[in-house]
Amino acid sequence: MYTPNFKTPSILNVSQLNTYIKSLLENDIKLNTVFLAGEISNFNVNSKSGHAYLTLKDESSVIRSIMFAGNLRYLKFMPANGMKVICRGRVTVYAPTGQYQLNIEDMQPDGIGALTLAYEQLKAKLSQKGLFSVEHKKPLPRFPQTVGVITSPTGAAIQDIRKTLLRRFPCVDIVLCPVLVQGDGAPEQLIRAVKLLDEYNLCDVIIIGRGGGSVEDLWAFNNENLAYAIYDCKIPVISAVGHEINDTICDFVADKRAATPTAAAEIAVLDQNELRAFYRNQFQYVTSSVNNLLNNSNLLVSNLRHRLSAVSPKTVINEYELNLKNTSNVISGKMDERLNFDLSKIKNTASKLDALNPISVLARGYSIAEKDGKVISSKKQLHSGDKFTLEFSDGKITATAGE
DSSP states (O other): OOOOOOSSOOOOOHHHHHHHHHHHHHTOHHHHSEEEEEEEEEEEEOTTTOOEEEEEEOSSOEEEEEEOHHHHTTOSSOOOTTOEEEEEEEEEEETTTTEEEEEEEEEEESSSOHHHHHHHHHHHHHHHTTTTOGGGOOOOOSSOSEEEEEEOSSSHHHHHHHHHHHHHOTTOEEEEEEOOOSSTTHHHHHHHHHHHHHHTTOOSEEEEEEOOOOTTTTGGGGOHHHHHHHHHOSSOEEEEESOTTOOOHHHHHSSEEOSSHHHHHHHHSOOHHHHHHHHHHHHHHHHHHHHHHHHHHHHHHHHHHHHHHHTOOHHHHHHHHHHHHHHHHHHHHHHHHHHHHHHHHHHHHHHHHHHHOHHHHHHTTOOEEEETTEEOOSGGGOOTTOEEEEEETTEEEEEEOOO
């Protein structure tokens, strides 16, 4: 500790005085650990260093304070002007200006827990940005083929979800993304699981959650980045964190919130027994509707028949039938005459054609001589030893010309 010599009168410079005061205050045990209650004002975070500068005040006094970035990052909430807090720190002196200040090492809300305050701050922030908007909620598929589950592989939640899904809809496939559901590494694993299922389109609907626990146990589901991952996910997400009394940011941003993991599985798929009953009722309804329609149609036809009978159109109809029958007989007779005439002409023509048919000539004992595809009409066309073809009515033979 610096101690100026005051035994003999001397003149101190400003730096010496400030240094002396600094040594007195910073070596005072009572000022090394101070718990101070006050209201925040003039709160500001330096964009380069990350240090927070603020003023703590009560009804009659103020004290300048600083919280270094290394301590600020561990706060569960973000300080704001007007907030009443309890700070733990030590009194220090900034020698260049001669100002003393409180170097804050930890800060807690006065009258409300830090986690609760952080939760309310994040909830208000995300709500203002529209992450909880009903218009953004995606509808759940009616008949999902695959359900993705993001939870601990060893917890009771996965067992409840699996049993419920297979009991209600046995043909559904389950894709499990095993993750930590509490602790420092849990938020990152939850975010990675959501993005993995979404990027590769591994399922039709996602259930994310865990069993009940304290606020600290469920805190991983209050992560801002996880909220954005769920919001951006193209696959519908069902949140099932804790029990019905527990609310997390994950619940608000998800497309559907379930009170428990079991309830989430019941929401994700329809019950097979309910489906059978539904389609059985639909079949009965359709059958009844068709029968009613047929009965009404039969009744209408019967009424029409009765009305037609009342005006007696039968005579006119019978007359039309008689005329139609006579006309039909006349047409049939004319057609028969024409057909017989045409048939006779065809037979005469066929006889003439048959007389001119070369095959008929061959049948009477004649033959046709051919050589190289040409008909031989004179012996001059053949020489001794030439081969040629004779065609008879029943086939062809090969012959050789002699002398």
